Amino acid sequence: MKTKRGVMEFAWIFAIIVGAVILFLAFYFVGNKLLSQKYEQATIEAQNLDMLLNPFSQFGELKALDTQPIALSRKSTLEFSCQEPRQKLGNNDITINVGGQQGISRIVYDKYIFSEKTYEAKNLQGLSVPFEMPWRVANLIIIWPQDRKYCFIGAPQFIKDELSGESPTGLNISSIVFSQSSYQCPENTNKTVCFSGNCDIKVTLQNGGSSDRGSTRKSGQTVYFTGNALMYASIFSDSDIYNCNAKRLMARLYSETLVYEEKSRAMTSRGCNMNINLVQLKQLANTMSTSTLTETNINNLMLYAQQIKQQNLGSNCELF
Amino acid sequence: MKNKSISLSNNVEMKSASMKEKGCQKSMRYQKNKKAQLKIQEMAFVLLAVVFLFAILLLFFARFQMSSLQKSATSVREERTIDMLRTIASMPELSCSGEANCIDEDKLKAFELSTTKSRYSDLWLESKITKVTVEQVYPKANKIYNIYEMPAESTVAYSTFIPLCIQNIKPSCKIAKIKVTVEVPK
Numbered sequence: 001m002k003t004k005r006g007v008m009e010f011a012w013i014f015a016i017i018v019g020a021v022i023l024f025l026a027f028y029f030v031g032n033k034l035l036s037q038k039y040e041q042a043t044i045e046a047q048n049l050d051m052l053l054n055p056f057s058q059f060g061e062l063k064a065l066d067t068q069p070i071a072l073s074r075k076s077t078l079e080f081s082c083q084e085p086r087q088k089l090g091n092n093d094i095t096i097n098v099g100g101q102q103g104i105s106r107i108v109y110d111k112y113i114f115s116e117k118t119y120e121a122k123n124l125q126g127l128s129v130p131f132e133m134p135w136r137v138a139n140l141i142i143i144w145p146q147d148r149k150y151c152f153i154g155a156p157q158f159i160k161d162e163l164s165g166e167s168p169t170g171l172n173i174s175s176i177v178f179s180q181s182s183y184q185c186p187e188n189t190n191k192t193v194c195f196s197g198n199c200d201i202k203v204t205l206q207n208g209g210s211s212d213r214g215s216t217r218k219s220g221q222t223v224y225f226t227g228n229a230l231m232y233a234s235i236f237s238d239s240d241i242y243n244c245n246a247k248r249l250m251a252r253l254y255s256e257t258l259v260y261e262e263k264s265r266a267m268t269s270r271g272c273n274m275n276i277n278l279v280q281l282k283q284l285a286n287t288m289s290t291s292t293l294t295e296t297n298i299n300n301l302m303l304y305a306q307q308i309k310q311q312n313l314g315s316n317c318e319l320f
Numbered sequence: 321m322k323n324k325s326i327s328l329s330n331n332v333e334m335k336s337a338s339m340k341e342k343g344c345q346k347s348m349r350y351q352k353n354k355k356a357q358l359k360i361q362e363m364a365f366v367l368l369a370v371v372f373l374f375a376i377l378l379l380f381f382a383r384f385q386m387s388s389l390q391k392s393a394t395s396v397r398e399e400r401t402i403d404m405l406r407t408i409a410s411m412p413e414l415s416c417s418g419e420a421n422c423i424d425e426d427k428l429k430a431f432e433l434s435t436t437k438s439r440y441s442d443l444w445l446e447s448k449i450t451k452v453t454v455e456q457v458y459p460k461a462n463k464i465y466n467i468y469e470m471p472a473e474s475t476v477a478y479s480t481f482i483p484l485c486i487q488n489i490k491p492s493c494k495i496a497k498i499k500v501t502v503e504v505p506k
């Protein structure tokens with residue numbers, strides 16, 4: 001390796017330098033490849049989740065309420081966000097983080113995903129509920145980690161019938177337990193939901209305990225709802241995502257009202273007796289698509305929807 | 321005199337010997353240099369060949385990656401477009417009331433003409449959809465409803481048949497074809 005004078009031969013110095021460069025490049029490319037693989041995986045996973053949620057948004061009027069467990073290929077960190085309508089329909093973003101590497105966000109325009117902003121999960125529990133005002137505006141997709149246990153304390157009978165396995169048509173969701181008091185909740189309960197008294201999520205139902213109108217208080221913030229769909233959405237989702245998706249729903253309702261207005265005119269021209277006034281609902285939906293849901297807005301919305309429903313029943317041709 | 325001439329000839333011999341030795345050393349150094357140069361050249365060529373080989377390998381690898389990426393992009397887009405056919409049929413803006421997988425002709429006409437159509441452009445753009453049409457196929461009529469259209473170069477179309485119904489006092493149905501045209505990944 002050394003000459004007589006003790007100086008390293010050129011060939012050796014050269015070999016060491018070139019070898020080091022080759023080794024560095026090899027490690028660099030392998031590392032890069034592994035990182036890009038994780039990036040690709042996270043991106044594909046978000047795309048797959050969007051596809052897995054497709055049936056939930058397409059149940060339509062065939063099923064009033066449905067649930068399916070959703071399995072991801074590995075335990076990942078899920079992030080959900082929502083963009084407000086701004087003259088369009090807005091969107092939800094799904095971002096998945098696999099092994100510390102975040103993939104490209106999946107932008108979803110045709111779904112209304114109600115969930116907490118971020119959590120780690122492999123299996124998800126999904127609930128699809130049609131939002132009707134008074135026609136089916138869209139199907140809401142409500143998701144939460146399957147291993148997160150919710151204990152519903154003193155829930156009204158209609159919720160028990162829909163979510164528990166007590167009635168033959170009940171969904172029998174394993175991550176939801178029903179009890180009469182907080183002491184009866186299982187030890188592994190992550191969140192308590194109560195309909196009177198105080199706990200993690202407090203649901204107040206007005207109008208004699210039905211889901212017509214009400215509010216949900218969670219993490220110090222109150223959100224308002226009308227109907228089953230928004231009630232379940234308010235329980236399982238973050239208030240920011242809830243309010244943003246509610247605006248998106250109002251923007252969609254406004255668009256649909258324009259379509260129904262035209263349809264009503266076409267049906268009247270064919271001899272149908274259509275005495276349906278959609279103007280108030282259209283205006284309110286347009287206003288609500290830019291402002292947060294308030295108790296007054298929700299009450300008016302429900303009132304107009306009920307009026308339209310009655311008018312539709314009284315017509316000789318059904319508008320919806 | 322004799323001694324002087326002997327010492328002179330000795331000097332000349334020594335000088336010539338030392339010159340010979342120097343010449344020999346020079347030629348040896350020259351030969352050594354030439355050998356080293358050859359070794360360096362050899363090494364440079366080997367390195368060039370290695371770099372060239374790596375470059376070719378990298379190029380092949382990139383090409384292979386590109387083609388597999390393109391294949392998966394095409395299949396994902398295909399799946400998404402086929403799914404979009406179902407999504408369109410179940411959209412509350414177009415679907416019949418109380419029935420799944422059926423399009424309401426009145427809603428379709430209203431949607432085609434309404435100003436709200438532009439609010440849905442993001443939905444189509446995100447899926448790289450360039451055209452969505454609903455065409456009445458039975459009874460045969462030249463009726464094509466254009467839900468969305470955007471100019472594009474290379475496209476591929478997917479279609480499915482669906483009932484096209486009209487709600488009157490007495491509802492009636494026809495058969496239509498939903499056609500979704502999507503941009504091919506480049």
